[in-house]
C-alpha cells in the first residue's frame with residue numbers, strides 16, 4: 344500500500360481517497376456542468392497515489408489527461424456520521440493533491456451515463472505532497488492554490504471559494520463512508536484545468552503547505 348508522510352515525521356496509509364467534484368463555481372462553468380444540491384463524490388484507490396516530486400508517467404494513447412490542483416484533507420481517526428461542528432477534530436492534516444483526470448475518457452463516460460472509475464482512478468492519478476499537521480493551518484478556507492505549467496500560470500484560486508466547505512464535505516461524506524485513519528478527502532479544483540503532455544514541468548503551490556515541482560514523462 345502507498346503511504347503519505349507528514350512534516351512531523353509520521354506516516355499514514357490512506358485506505359481510500361474520497362474526491363469531490365464541482366466544488367468551485369468557475370470550474371463548473373468551464374466544464375459546462377451544473378451545480379448540485381449535494382457534493383458530488385467519487386473515489387480513487389490507494390494505488391493511484393504517487394509522490395508529487397517524482398517524475399509523472401503519462402498515458403500516451405487514451406486521450407487528454409488534465410491537471411486539477413486540490414487541497415487534500417487527511418483524516419486522523421475512525422468516524423462516521425460526523426457533524427459539521429465536530430469535523431475539525433477528525434482532521435490530521437492538509438496536503439496538496441493533483442486530481443489527474445483522463446478527460447476524453449471521462450467525457451465519454453458522462454455521455455453514456457457510465458462510471459468515472461478509470462478516468463479518475465488509474466495508476467498515478469493522484470500525485471500527493473507531504474502533509475502538514477492540522478494544528479499548523481488554523482484556517483484551511485483561506486489558502487491560495489496556484490498551478491503553473493512550464494512557468495505559465497494555469498490555475499489560481501482560493502479555498503475560500505469552495506461551494507461546499509470542508510466541514511460540510513466531511514459531514515456529508517461520512518454519512519456514506521466510514522472514515523479511517525489516513526483516509527484522504529480531495530476538496531475539488533478551481534478553474535483553469537487543462538492538458539498535460541510529456542516534458543511538461545508542473546509547479547503546484549498551496550499556501551502554508553508548500554510549492555512542489557515535477558516533470559511529466
Ligand code: MG
Pocket residue numbers: 362363364411413442531532
Ligand atoms: Mg477534481
